[in-house]
Amino acid sequence: xxxxxxxxxxxxxxxxxxxxxxxxxxxxxxxxxxxxxxxxxxxxxxxxxxxxxxxxxxxxxxxxxxxxxxxxxxxxxxxxxxxxxxxxxxxxxxxxxxxxxxxxxxxxxxxxxxxxxxxxxxxxxxxxxxxxxxxxxxxxxxxxxxxxxxxxxxxxxxxxxxxxxxxxxxxxxxxxxxxxxxxxxxxxxxxxxxxxxxxxxxxxxxxxxxxxxxxxxxxxxxxxxxxxxxxxxxxxxxxxxxxxxxxxxxxxxxxxxxxxxxxxxxxxxxxxxxxxxxxxxxxxxxxxxxxxxxxxxxxxxxxxxxxxxxxxxxxxxxxxxxxxxxxxxxxxxxxxxxxxxxxxxxxxxxxxxxxxxxxxx
Amino acid sequence: xxxxxxxxxxxxxxxxxxxxxxxxxxxxxxxxxxxxxxxxxxxxxxxxxxxxxxxxxxxxxxxxxxxxxxxxxxxxx
Amino acid sequence: xxxxxxxxxxxxxxxxxxxxxxxxxxxxxxxxxxxxxxxxxxxxxxxxxxxxxxxxxxxxxxxxxxxxxxxxxxxxxxxxxxxxxxxxxxxxxxxxxxxxxxxxxxxxxxxxxxxxxxxxxxxxxxxxxxxxxxxxxxxxxxxxxxxxxxxxxxxxxxxxxxxxxxxxxxxxxxxxxxxxxxxxxxxxxxxxxxxxxxxxxxxxxxxxxxxxxxxxxxxxxxxxxxxxxxxxxxxxxxxxxxxxxxxxxxxxxxxxxxxxxxxxxxxxxxxxxxxxxxxxxxxxxxxxxxxxxxxxxxxxxxxxxxxxxxxxxxxxxxxxxxxxxxxxxxxxxxx
Numbered sequence: 001x002x003x004x005x006x007x008x009x010x011x012x013x014x015x016x017x018x019x020x021x022x023x024x025x026x027x028x029x030x031x032x033x034x035x036x037x038x039x040x041x042x043x044x045x046x047x048x049x050x051x052x053x054x055x056x057x058x059x060x061x062x063x064x065x066x067x068x069x070x071x072x073x074x075x076x077x078x079x080x081x082x083x084x085x086x087x088x089x090x091x092x093x094x095x096x097x098x099x100x101x102x103x104x105x106x107x108x109x110x111x112x113x114x115x116x117x118x119x120x121x122x123x124x125x126x127x128x129x130x131x132x133x134x135x136x137x138x139x140x141x142x143x144x145x146x147x148x149x150x151x152x153x154x155x156x157x158x159x160x161x162x163x164x165x166x167x168x169x170x171x172x173x174x175x176x177x178x179x180x181x182x183x184x185x186x187x188x189x190x191x192x193x194x195x196x197x198x199x200x201x202x203x204x205x206x207x208x209x210x211x212x213x214x215x216x217x218x219x220x221x222x223x224x225x226x227x228x229x230x231x232x233x234x235x236x237x238x239x240x241x242x243x244x245x246x247x248x249x250x251x252x253x254x255x256x257x258x259x260x261x262x263x264x265x266x267x268x269x270x271x272x273x274x275x276x277x278x279x280x281x282x283x284x285x286x287x288x289x290x291x292x293x294x295x296x297x298x299x300x301x302x303x304x305x306x307x308x309x310x311x312x313x314x315x316x317x318x319x320x321x322x323x324x325x326x327x328x329x330x331x332x333x334x335x336x337x338x339x340x341x342x343x344x345x346x347x348x349x350x351x352x353x354x355x356x357x358x359x360x361x
Numbered sequence: 362x363x364x365x366x367x368x369x370x371x372x373x374x375x376x377x378x379x380x381x382x383x384x385x386x387x388x389x390x391x392x393x394x395x396x397x398x399x400x401x402x403x404x405x406x407x408x409x410x411x412x413x414x415x416x417x418x419x420x421x422x423x424x425x426x427x428x429x430x431x432x433x434x435x436x437x438x
Numbered sequence: 439x440x441x442x443x444x445x446x447x448x449x450x451x452x453x454x455x456x457x458x459x460x461x462x463x464x465x466x467x468x469x470x471x472x473x474x475x476x477x478x479x480x481x482x483x484x485x486x487x488x489x490x491x492x493x494x495x496x497x498x499x500x501x502x503x504x505x506x507x508x509x510x511x512x513x514x515x516x517x518x519x520x521x522x523x524x525x526x527x528x529x530x531x532x533x534x535x536x537x538x539x540x541x542x543x544x545x546x547x548x549x550x551x552x553x554x555x556x557x558x559x560x561x562x563x564x565x566x567x568x569x570x571x572x573x574x575x576x577x578x579x580x581x582x583x584x585x586x587x588x589x590x591x592x593x594x595x596x597x598x599x600x601x602x603x604x605x606x607x608x609x610x611x612x613x614x615x616x617x618x619x620x621x622x623x624x625x626x627x628x629x630x631x632x633x634x635x636x637x638x639x640x641x642x643x644x645x646x647x648x649x650x651x652x653x654x655x656x657x658x659x660x661x662x663x664x665x666x667x668x669x670x671x672x673x674x675x676x677x678x679x680x681x682x683x684x685x686x687x688x689x690x691x692x693x694x695x696x697x698x699x700x701x702x703x704x705x706x707x708x709x710x711x712x713x714x715x716x717x718x719x720x721x722x723x724x725x726x727x728x729x730x731x732x733x734x735x736x737x738x739x740x741x742x743x744x745x746x747x748x749x750x751x752x753x754x755x756x757x758x759x760x761x762x763x764x765x766x767x768x769x770x771x772x773x
Contacts, residue, residue: 010755012426014756018429044753044755045756047757049755103444153392193404193406196412226438245422249415366692388625
């Protein structure tokens with residue numbers, strides 16, 4: 001596969017590892033805040049290629065994990081109406097809400113369908129005019145523009161039975177809170193596909209205000225290791241900045257067209273993040289002009305976004321404060337087959353990844 | 362949400378393109394990008410092209426990495 | 439709390455194992471390791487006996503249909519248990535108003551495949567149920583085969599040893615991808631075709647011409663990772679697999695990247711895992727590569743003495759990860 005295979009080869013990986021080992025003379029703790037990076041690091045087994053003086057920590061990069069149970073509860077409630085079709089990315093199907101999950105509701109007969117794109121949801125709405133089609137819009141700045149474009153397509157095509165339950169989120173506010181709360185890292189591996197949309201400049205505040213280095217990274221093993229090397233050098237040289245490793249996809253300004261569309265349809269709103277509570281301007285909501293596509297209008301009652309997590313420590317895990325084994329439920333009550341919290345459900349949730357790959361390191 | 366893969370644009374019709382990776386052909390919405398022509402490589406995410414990939418930058422990155430074999434080249438990064 | 443059988447329980451992974459163990463094996467008093475065929479002691483020659491149900495959707499997919507699948511699947515379960523398949527039964531549950539011609543086409547495929555595999559379909563049953571009571575057509579085939587002398591324990595992994603080599607007869611994941619494409623849920627076109635095939639002649643050649651075959655299993659739902667985990671559980675040993683050596687066709691790789699699938703967990707219908715003594719492995723590989731169903735056969739790993747009974751994958755980047763026994767269906771993901 002072009003532009004993929006060249007960045008996976010083990011020969012280049014070996015050269016990078018050697019370079020990292022020779023440069024990494026101190027102790028380093030780097031955080032990635034993207035589920036795609038969590039998944040790639042685990043899939044390629046990158047952690048056990050690095051020396052013990054370099055620690056890679058996962059932050060709140062999995063949009064499924066940081067979504068409160070309230071969102072699932074709303075989706076479940078909407079699926080209970082026979083006049084509704086709930087359409088979602090596969091990631092959300094198994095996430096437990098406070099009472100049920102979409103997978104369980106589907107097994108009980110609710111019309112819940114899995115899609116690959118919000119455009120598929122729009123297509124279903126066009127085909128099933130007598131029912132309301134509700135798309136579950138989760139994801140960060142990589143995914144929100146697609147939802148925005150779909151809402152605009154709905155408007156253009158006059159498809160009025162299409163709705164979105166919006167839980168899109170912005171990444172930088174959560175990163176700022178992490179740093180202010182004392183997350184002890186000396187570098188961030190920044191999400192390359194978020195940056196493909198927003199531009200790398202959204203991370204400038206991190207080196208400028210907090211003197212912590214950033215490397216905007218791609219997702220292949222070579223990309224991630226090259227970013228680690230760049231961050232090691234930034235620490236060694238005491239030169240924190242926003243470096244772009246993923247030059248083939250990311251620029252400082254990003255994708256102007258996508259940013260414009262996202263801003264046209266969505267505006268910032270305070271939103272609940274699991275593990276953080278309400279983050280100011282941490283989420284998106286439909287602007288007034290597009291509010292008729294808001295699935296919340298279909299709900300007769302208010303359902304709170306936040307979660308009563310009991311003993312589940314997903315919140316602390318998402319902030320990088322503890323590792324999964326420190327959660328009392330990990331491995332016993334909570335495992336991929338029977339998840340208590342979102343961190344265990346999502347394929348790139350920290351606990352899920354740790355359970356499947358990390359236990360035997 | 363980052364699962365996204367480089368795909369090649371095969372043909373364009375209005376707001377949509379046929380894109381291919383490893384022999385599989387998908388449809389991608391082009392609403393989020395501009396100036397795309399057949400032969401370009403784009404990032405496909407959730408049914409949309411979210412950005413164009415630069416083959417020149419890719420080649421340059423590979424070039425830099427190929428020089429890692431010589432010690433002393435790490436300082437470039 | 440009410441416990442329902444969600445889709446994950448049918449996916450061929452860990453949850454399926456739990457369901458079988460708790461309800462069926464428990465109720466039916468089945469002892470010992472659960473193997474693909476059951477050996478029936480019979481003076482003269484032990485018999486292998488197996489059964490399987492087929493509920494694939496859609497019924498017709500690139501490379502085959504539910505009928506061909508039903509014959510190959512049961513033939514393969516017998517073959518990898520060290521048996522020469524002899525006779526099959528076939529029971530049909532048909533939804534009302536199912537088109538006659540389609541059923542005839544499916545039956546013709548079954549006859550073709552049975553002839554190819556050298557077996558006969560000798561008995562069966564037919565039921566028609568009301569609309570909505572079954573998903574168009576369900577087929578259950580059972581099969582009987584004669585166990586080859588000396589291979590009575592092939593399926594139990596009793597002979598598997600540390601340093602045995604792991605061989606597959608070709609690329610992973612083609613069947614899953616072909617069926618997924620045929621469902622038209624996602625808007626893509628692919629050239630991937632199901633690998634559905636009867637493996638009994640290939641298996642037979644290996645068992646006759648090679649003395650070091652210690653275990654065989656066909657790689658169906660749950661993929662290679664599930665078979666490997668079952669093998670480790672049965673043998674009490676571990677395994678190491680090389681990602682670079684595992685054959686996966688480019689189009690399947692590409693789709694897995696886009697949809698977030700892991701080819702190690704995708705279903706196949708014409709692939710088997712062969713565990714072979716390291717001294718005999720190149721001979722086994724040669725036999726396989728000479729056969730049309732083994733052209734892309736490859737040695738992909740080895741059995742280790744890891745008492746934790748885990749399957750370690752050496753990734754193409756040079757790192758390691760564990761191929762664990764997953765509970766349910768893989769879901770396409772966006773993350």
